[in-house]
Amino acid sequence: MQDFLEARLAERRAQQLYRYHKLLTAAPGPLAVVDGRELVTFSSNDYLGLATHPEVIAAQQRGAALGAGATASHLVNGHFEIHQQLQNKIAEVTGREAALLFGSGYMANVGVISALVGRGDVVVQDKLNHASLIDGGRISGADYLRFAHNDVAALEIQLQRAREKRDGKILLAVDGVYSMDGDTAPLAEMAGLCKQYDAWLMVDEAHGFGVMGSNHFPCAGSAAAAGLDQDTAPIIMGTLGKAAGNAGAFVAGSRALIDYLTQFARTYIYTTGMSPAVAAGNLHALELMQELPLRETLNARIRYFRQRAAAYSLPLENSTSAIQPLLLGCEKTVLAVSEQLQQSGFLVGAIRPPTVPAGTARLRITLSAAHSEAQIDGLLSALATALQSVAVPV
Structure with a gap:
């Protein structure tokens, strides 16, 4: 059994599909200490900010x-x-x-x-x-x-x-x-x-x-x-x-x-x-x-994010929800961009197969009513820089 397990895990690593746990000290609010470092998280499903209310x-x-x-x-x-x-x-x-x-x-x-x-x-x-x-x-x-x-x-x-x-x-x-x-x-x-x-x-x-x-x-x-x-x-x-x-x-x-x-x-x-x-x-x-007007605040953050993303010419999908995916296709590219964002102080999920179909690896950016416009601006600036550094056209 051990040989089987190790072989499958090695295969998953070679395909750039291996997953690991990030260690949080507390629920993101949306600031969180992740693996010992404070990051602004755009990977949570806490859309209304109630996890830390x-x-x-x-x-x-x-x-x-x-x-x-x-x-x-x-x-x-x-x-x-x-x-x-x-x-x-x-x-x-x-x-x-x-x-x-x-x-x-x-x-x-x-x-x-x-x-x-x-x-x-x-x-x-x-x-x-x-x-x-x-x-x-x-x-x-x-x-x-x-x-x-x-x-x-x-x-x-x-x-x-x-x-x-x-x-x-x-x-x-x-x-x-x-x-x-x-x-x-x-x-x-x-x-x-x-x-x-x-x-x-x-x-x-x-x-x-x-x-x-x-x-x-x-x-x-x-x-x-x-x-x-x-x-x-x-x-x-x-x-x-x-x-x-x-x-x-x-x-x-x-x-x-x-x-x-x-x-x-x-x-x-x-x-x-x-x-x-x-x-x-x-x-x-x-x-x-x-x-509380939490839903209205979230919708305002979604509109602001999409307006500012358009100014950067970021190729977002046509989503009006709190989930704003950026399809990059290649698993290696998604991981590289996600890592650069983390180095810049932002946590964004790198989503790869089998969670999504092959060839549709993406960054899954999720917004919350708890995000500020300044945090959104910071993410978009870091994202544009990261995409340029890995030669992703925008």
Whole structure:
């Protein structure tokens, strides 16, 4: 076994795909000490700056007085009043009848898909879906169809195939906002096709929850921004480790959906419940989402970043979200630019296969409401210099 492990690791290093842990002394705010050096981080998913908000931290510390952990699964003896309060708040924020807590977005996606479909059914997914959606589809045992990224015509062909092939259930699962490209799914058109072909729409709101929404539900996510409600987007998954700045995940929908998942989602039933401290921190984070103009501040930072990047002629992707990818293609180039940025005092993620398709290695720049315009200016200046030094045309 040791020979096998060493050979695969050597192969990964030779391909410029080896990953290692960076050591943080505390959550980025967005300044952080990384591997012993203070850096401005543009690699975090803490889009609203709530991970370091003193009120959220204080709420989490108060929650810890209830116990260090839930001690068992939610259905055995691990469900606290604070869990129910958090689920009620999520339902309120998303405009759904009910919600259910999960340990992570990965656990939620795998558990929900496996509970809803199986052998004799069909799962249809975007080719750039998050790994947790892809794995959930594979594990479920349902037939598995994929379509070209955000291609509504290609999606309809697959829905037609699914309906002609099977009399069973059809589940369309997509990311609302794509984590590596920052673009948004055409959810209104997808919902229309689901109605036409009698399919269920599941939207992963990991990167939409808290930062997108409608007038009535400003933090609900990309489905709400697309004008969809509980009937047209019946299954919403969101994470609490990104815009909420904490940990865990949820599924929101009808009371019947949540009751069903409570009975049949194995990744909910057979695992220890969320710690009461985390639940308390999440609850206050959601309250601050509703009370403070954090989303407006984030949108202002996104606009400022794109305007200033245009002045440098940086070849950004067409993203209006907090995720601003800069495709460089070559893994070696991405690593070189990322290293130069770090030497200049900025931490930006170097994203390589298999996280993204081969030939699309990129810098994944993520913005937060906590960033200042001066920090954004500093990053862009350092980025332009780094790209010139490695002969990347701008």
